[in-house]
Amino acid sequence: MSAVAGGSDHATIPADATVLEAARRMVDGAVGCLVVLDAKGRPCGILTDRDLSIRVVAEGRDPARTLVAKAMSAPLIAARPGDPMDAILARMEQHGIRRVPLVSDGVLVGVVRLDDLLLEFGRELADLGAAVTKARGKGRVRPAPRRRRG
DSSP, X not given: OGGGSOXXXXXXEXXXXXXXXXXXXXXXXXXXXXXXXXXXSOEEEEEEHHHXXXXXXXXXXXXXXXXXXXXXXXXXXXBOTTSOHHHHHHHHHHHTOSEEEEEETTEEEEEEEHHHHHHHHHHHHHHHHHHHHHHXXXXXXXXXXXXXXX
C-alpha cells in the first residue's frame, strides 16, 4: 500500500491548535486535510477542508478561537500500511470519506486518498489490458464471441 501513500512528509496539526492555524497550514502545504495529533503525538482525528466549511464557517465560529479538536472528524478511520487497496476502498465507502491515514504502531506513516486508489486501480487495469493484448497476439486468448443484436 505504501506505493500509493505519498511521501514521508505528512501534514499534521495538534488538536489544541486553532482552526485558523490549521487553515493556514493547509494553504501553505496545498493539502485538503490534516491528520490531528493528540498531546502524545498520536493520530486522533482528521480535519478536512469540508470540516472547516461545515463545522466552522457555516456555524459562524471564530477560526482564531476555535480549536481543531472541536472541528475535526473523530474517531479517526485509519488503515495499516499493509492493508489491501480494496479493503481501504471499502472502508472509505462505508464511512463516506475520501482520505484514510495509514497508521503503524500509533505513528502516522501516510495518507491514502481516493484519487490515489483510482490511479493505482487504473495502472492495474492498464497492465492487465497489456497482458491480454500480448497474449492475444500469441494466440493464447481468443476474443469473446460477439452477440447478435436483435
